[in-house]
Amino acid sequence: MKAYVFDDVPGDQRLPHDSGNPISLSTLKDLGVIYKEIPINEDKKWEDEINAFAKERGYKNRDQITVTKEGLGESYEAKIKSFFDEHLHEDEEIRYILGGSGYFDVRGVKKPYNESWIRISLEKGDLIVLPAGIYHRFTVDSNNTITAMRLFQDEPKWTPHSRSEKETDSREARGEYLEQVEKGF
Numbered sequence: 509m510k511a512y513v514f515d516d517v518p519g520d521q522r523l524p525h526d527s528g529n530p531i532s533l534s535t536l537k538d539l540g541v542i543y544k545e546i547p548i549n550e551d552k553k554w555e556d557e558i559n560a561f562a563k564e565r566g567y568k569n570r571d572q573i574t575v576t577k578e579g580l581g582e583s584y585e586a587k588i589k590s591f592f593d594e595h596l597h598e599d600e601e602i603r604y605i606l607g608g609s610g611y612f613d614v615r616g617v618k619k620p621y622n623e624s625w626i627r628i629s630l631e632k633g634d635l636i637v638l639p640a641g642i643y644h645r646f647t648v649d650s651n652n653t654i655t656a657m658r659l660f661q662d663e664p665k666w667t668p669h670s671r672s673e674k675e676t677d678s679r680e681a682r683g684e685y686l687e688q689v690e691k692g693f
């Protein structure tokens with residue numbers, strides 16, 4: 509995992525866009541982003557760790573997604589586009605990377621990162637929890653492949669609420685998120 513301020517230079521979303529300004533784990537925590545490394549080894553210990561983490565946080569279900577042309581089939585182009593469209597969810601978004609790599613971008617809230625994109629580069633063995641209400645987007649990197657376990661509490665509520673289309677700022681999940689940022693996670 510590596511996190512940094514996105515450079516906002518137009519161009520290929522799959523390139524690093526590293527402005528050279530690193531972001532610490534504590535800044536991620538202030539935004540409610542949880543990061544954990546659970547290395548994937550042959551001993552399969554990671555499975556126990558994932559199970560324990562899921563139990564502790566009440567994630568009862570999981571599935572797997574592979575973001576490649578083969579993995580997503582006909583909807584590939586549309587999915588790649590919608591993943592990278594800034595949005596929020598009313599539930600947490602939990603991903604554990606099983607292979608490949610990619611970028612989750614999250615919006616900063618407070619100075620000096622207010623409204624900046626923070627890019628989080630993830631690879632095999634990285635686990636991330638994005639809190640409900642955080643604005644974010646996702647893209648594969650130039651390796652063009654990522655396989656992730658998606659964990660969820662009960663019924664998966666994948667519905668992305670696009671910031672450009674709807675009044676997402678007035679959604680309850682957004683208000684609660686900003687309150688939590690004020691109070692601290």
Ligand code: KMT
Nearest residue numbers: 573575591603646654656
């Ligand atoms: C999402 O919600 O953006 C995704 O599931 C992307 C693929 S998981 C790395």
Ligand code: NI
Nearest residue numbers: 595597601668
């Ligand atoms: Ni999302």
